[in-house]
Amino acid sequence: MKTIQELNDIRKQMRAELNLDGKTNSNIRVTVGLATCGIAAGAEPVFKAFQKEVKRLGLTNVKIIQSGCLGMCKHEPMVEVTEAGKEKVTYIALAADSAKRIAEEHLAGGKPVMDFVIGNE
Amino acid sequence: MAEINKCLDKTDFMKKQYRVALQNSGVINPENIDEYIAYDGYQALAKALTELTPQQVVDTIKDSGLRGRGGGGFPTGTKWQFALNQKNDTKFVCCNADEGDPGAFMDRSILEGDPHCLIEAMTIAGYAIGAKQGYVYIRAEYPVAVKRLQIAITQAKKYGFLGKNIFGSKHCFDLEIRLGSGAFVCGEETALMTSIEGNRGEPRVRPPFPAVKGLFGKPTVLNNVETFANIPPILLKGAKWLQGMGTEKSKGTKVFALGGKINNTGLVEIAMGTTLRTVIDEIGGGIPDGKKFKAAQTGGPSGGCIPAQHLDVPIDYDNLIALGSMMGSGGLIVMDEDNCMVDIAKFFLDFTKEESCGKCTPCRVGTTRLLEYLEKITEGKATMKDLDDMEALCEYIKDASLCGLGQTAPNPVLSTLKYFREEYEAHVKDNTCPAGICKSLLSYVVNDKCIGCTLCKRKCPVDAITGAVKEKHFIDMQKCIKCGVCMDICKFKAIDKK
Numbered sequence A: 001m002k003t004i005q006e007l008n009d010i011r012k013q014m015r016a017e018l019n020l021d022g023k024t025n026s027n028i029r030v031t032v033g034l035a036t037c038g039i040a041a042g043a044e045p046v047f048k049a050f051q052k053e054v055k056r057l058g059l060t061n062v063k064i065i066q067s068g069c070l071g072m073c074k075h076e077p078m079v080e081v082t083e084a085g086k087e088k089v090t091y092i093a094l095a096a097d098s099a100k101r102i103a104e105e106h107l108a109g110g111k112p113v114m115d116f117v118i119g120n121e
Numbered sequence B: 001m002a003e004i005n006k007c008l009d010k011t012d013f014m015k016k017q018y019r020v021a022l023q024n025s026g027v028i029n030p031e032n033i034d035e036y037i038a039y040d041g042y043q044a045l046a047k048a049l050t051e052l053t054p055q056q057v058v059d060t061i062k063d064s065g066l067r068g069r070g071g072g073g074f075p076t077g078t079k080w081q082f083a084l085n086q087k088n089d090t091k092f093v094c095c096n097a098d099e100g101d102p103g104a105f106m107d108r109s110i111l112e113g114d115p116h117c118l119i120e121a122m123t124i125a126g127y128a129i130g131a132k133q134g135y136v137y138i139r140a141e142y143p144v145a146v147k148r149l150q151i152a153i154t155q156a157k158k159y160g161f162l163g164k165n166i167f168g169s170k171h172c173f174d175l176e177i178r179l180g181s182g183a184f185v186c187g188e189e190t191a192l193m194t195s196i197e198g199n200r201g202e203p204r205v206r207p208p209f210p211a212v213k214g215l216f217g218k219p220t221v222l223n224n225v226e227t228f229a230n231i232p233p234i235l236l237k238g239a240k241w242l243q244g245m246g247t248e249k250s251k252g253t254k255v256f257a258l259g260g261k262i263n264n265t266g267l268v269e270i271a272m273g274t275t276l277r278t279v280i281d282e283i284g285g286g287i288p289d290g291k292k293f294k295a296a297q298t299g300g301p302s303g304g305c306i307p308a309q310h311l312d313v314p315i316d317y318d319n320l321i322a323l324g325s326m327m328g329s330g331g332l333i334v335m336d337e338d339n340c341m342v343d344i345a346k347f348f349l350d351f352t353k354e355e356s357c358g359k360c361t362p363c364r365v366g367t368t369r370l371l372e373y374l375e376k377i378t379e380g381k382a383t384m385k386d387l388d389d390m391e392a393l394c395e396y397i398k399d400a401s402l403c404g405l406g407q408t409a410p411n412p413v414l415s416t417l418k419y420f421r422e423e424y425e426a427h428v429k430d431n432t433c434p435a436g437i438c439k440s441l442l443s444y445v446v447n448d449k450c451i452g453c454t455l456c457k458r459k460c461p462v463d464a465i466t467g468a469v470k471e472k473h474f475i476d477m478q479k480c481i482k483c484g485v486c487m488d489i490c491k492f493k494a495i496d497k498k
């Protein structure tokens, strides 16, 4: 059973991990919208493809996370990349085979793949 | 070259939204309790249990002005106060996650994206009213939501946020999931509780209200998923914070499932008081193919259609009711010039007629009769007297039905009659469907542009088209099923729909 102190410790530790504490680390977070809507649009293979690519490239600072619905049905499957000190990047309508390019050029290379970003629909 | 926007938050879709109930959805991993904690998860529970008395929790919710998001808009704090006032050792907290409105998925998204906020809120509610047990009634058609909520419950138990002496306090609370099989009427509060008790989900007379005599005859608070999702932020940020958002009598935000003839279909959360025009034109990105807006349907099968002249009305509970619709649980369907309003009313009546539990006659027989009138109208067989009789029947069903399903079932008919009466009259008097939807009133005719290419003749699924090569073709209206294939494929625009 957790005490309030323990709750606050977890909060502090997680906020650091998620880059929410003002300090920064080199973690990259890739969230894949995996609610019923995303799954129906094919987000599961996209999720798996990102996991595979990140492993293949040995990117230990990158975490692939499943999350809920972002709200924009027509753009599913959607993936967001968050990184300390940088603007969030939203990729839309991804297929599993786009994971390779994004992993190589963006997650490893630091350059967002403009072909797949939301403003380029 | 203008810079390409890379971020969802900067789109028009997001900029006019205000996220409270959906704040963590799409942000955190719903299967990881630590991520919820990182975003202040379970802080509100800790605060309630260690700093506030149950009465103070209820007062905060009352002061915030929060009203139920499941349809009726009843003040949540007042409901909790009724239950707190009951002297009884056994009380319950229930969550309505039945979400029966066709096309709605607000509650599902919260459950799938942020299940811990529901657990935290229900545990707070348990403390506030003195309940040790909670139930989440959720439809079995939501397997992902059920799975994620189950995982979240297990994690919360492990951390001691559910169970005995939470945060070392005297408060004990447990939570269980109950699966419903998707009958619309089981979303009605008394039917829902009867269903949890293991009986056939039929509504019963109120009073007694659930806060006095609810689940297993005990005082019970029942709230919608989205209502609960507002509780932790209110406790953390204070009643004034919610007070400051919205209109005079509707505070905070509302989530809508935006659908129909709109460019950005999806899930949107807006501050109360936002206009329909903002939701449709800015967040929704307008109507596809340059078509003209005709009406917005809110409130699902219990609601109504709001026409263009009221697009600038601020969305809140009372304004929508004044317009003959209602907030409902958050369905928002946009219709354009190609939608027939009689057909829309028929769609909803078809739904309520099927979903009527049959317990009371005004609803069971009334919705069937109402649907028959609508069918007659769409087939061009109705008289003007039928229109008047139908309207009178609507009032009768509203007044005499036992539960909300029957009491609101005529709303789709009444509101379309109110704003689009001329469209009903066109069906009746002129035997035409102005929007070109009602099949019985349509005919497909070959015009003089026909060069006799025989393409339509070969593609017609029922061989309704005759004609020799290079001669004008002819459609046999007795055989034609009005599928529209011929008109779509003709390269010479030689077929008209009338």
Ligand SMILES: Cc1cc2nc3c(=O)[nH]c(=O)nc-3n(C[C@H](O)[C@H](O)[C@H](O)COP(=O)(O)O)c2cc1C
Binding pocket: B067, B068, B069, B070, B071, B072, B073, B074, B096, B097, B098, B099, B100, B101, B184, B185, B186, B187, B188, B189, B190, B222, B223, B224, B225, B227, B228, B329, B403, B404, B405
């Ligand atoms: C036919 C019918 C269906 C309903 N379906 C739902 C539903 O799916 N979800 C919901 O929260 N409320 C539904 N309601 C409203 C509930 O009866 C109840 O008012 C609500 O859950 C209370 O929670 P709230 O005060 O938080 O809105 C329905 C009501 C009726 C009459």
Ligand code: SF4
Binding pocket: B185, B202, B203, B355, B356, B357, B358, B359, B360, B361, B363, B364, B401, B402, B403, B404, B405, B406, B407
């Ligand atoms: S109004 Fe309809 S759904 Fe409600 S109790 Fe009567 S028959 Fe059943």
Ligand code: SF4
Binding pocket: B444, B459, B460, B461, B462, B463, B464, B465, B475, B479, B480, B481, B482, B483, B484, B485, B486, B487
């Ligand atoms: S509308 Fe369909 S059924 Fe009628 S004539 Fe054309 S193709 Fe045949």
